[in-house]
Amino acid sequence: MSDSTYTAHLIGDDGTETVELDLIQGLPQKSFVRAGSGDFEGEEVVWELVEDGEDEGLHEYREAGRPGADYA
Template sequence: MADTYTATLDAGDTQETVELELIAGEPQKSIIRTANVDGAEVDEVWELDMDAPDYTYRRGGYPERDYS
């Protein structure tokens, strides 16, 4: 069984906790999740905030196109 850790996805106005797998004993530097943007499902990147306490991830953007 892989080792896991609890991470917080902090979107500013909302927070969600998820269980993630450690990679070689370290937290993942980024993760990709599916998000609904303007009615379309897109990949959304979340990046580990090295300055935040514990394991906090913040939105890093959308690799397919710029939705900002």
């Protein structure tokens, strides 16, 4: 891990994954999009930062849906 990255825990339906993400102006990303896995393999998934999820310098993200999906 460098000074421009941080460790993030992605907490999804198919378990937890740890990844390195880039800091944006010294702060963790509020959300990002990446390829899904498991039931959502081949689809993009939005991940959102859990504001109170910081534990020992690790940041937690949860699945927040699909980009452009209409949840109405």
